Amino acid sequence: MIDLSVSLGRLALRNPLLVASGTFGYAKEMAPFVDFAKLGGVIPKTVTHAPRAGNRPPRTVETASGMLNAIGLDNDGLEHFLTHHLPYLRTLPTAIVGNIAGKSEDEFVAMAARVHQSRDGLAALELNLSCPNVAGGTDFATDPELTKRIIRRCRDACPDLPLIAKLTPNVTDITLIARAAADGGADAVSAVNTFVGMAVDWRRRKPILGNVTGGLSGPAIKPLALRAVWRIGQLKAVPVIAVGGIASLDDVMDFLVVGASAVQIGTANFYDPTASVRIVDALPGAVASLGATAARQVVGTLNV
DSSP states (O other): OOBOOEEETTEEESSSEEEOTTSSTTSGGGTTTOOGGGSSEEOOOOEESSOBOOOOSOOEEEETTEEEEOOOOOBOOHHHIIIIIHHHHTTSSSEEEEEEEOSSHHHHHHHHHHHHHTOTTOSEEEEEOOBSSSTTOBOGGGOHHHHHHHHHHHHHHSTTSOEEEEOOSOSSOHHHHHHHHHHHTOSEEEEOOOEEEEOEETTTTEESSTTSEEEEESGGGHHHHHHHHHHHHHHTSSOEEEESSOOSHHHHHHHHHHTOSEEEEOTHHHHOTTHHHHHHHHHHHHHHHTTOSBGGGGTTOOOO
16 A cells, blocks of 8 residues: 655645645535545635735636636635635535635734634645735745745734645745745745746737736646755755646656655646546556655655
């Protein structure tokens, strides 16, 4: 038997496969396609303190090997999530990781405190410190000191839940941010969020996205995300959950050997919602092929 269980600080998962926030709805939408019991965890869509209408359309555009999105955190707010979505999520046979985004440091802390009051059914809380598609910007994870402070204050406000910091790749040195997250008390970091990009219609001389720029995800960003995870992994300061262009068993194994303890399937959910389950089924064989008896034994084993 191959042991697929992983530990991310205080967060224990049955296997390293999670589905990424913003790509899986609130799980109910995926029920006809996915056996939730096979997943390591589900991260539902990011919620904000107050309802948000999101950005004006068009909000998505397909690229040569990925997707640009500028949804803008369209959601019905934290209270709606706690009242209407969390009760269903609690019934699922897998770990549920909440995801929140604040428009200020204080709002992050207030939201974490509110989640703490209704934490039953949540295995952890992911802090979306890095959304590039919101007017005014919520890319807090470009500043190490701000990252550290937000995580530390959220940890104080929400002491019983493991915290995951979702990091932006749109920085010069992501290891500085990862170190700050670790120093702030994060149980793990998710690396990486989307890269800022844009698409234009040259004939009309106009941007295609209503927001002008958007976040690039999908296969195009995998090599960039792989390098970011490898560099953070070398710090040995905090467990890494890899995100970015993961759509196959080979992708998952690539990220594990460079240093990720777990992975999130994102854009692939849009065109193949069964991908995560198929990968989980094939994962034991891939781990065994490396002479290991547990997934954690292959983490960070890249020979350089």
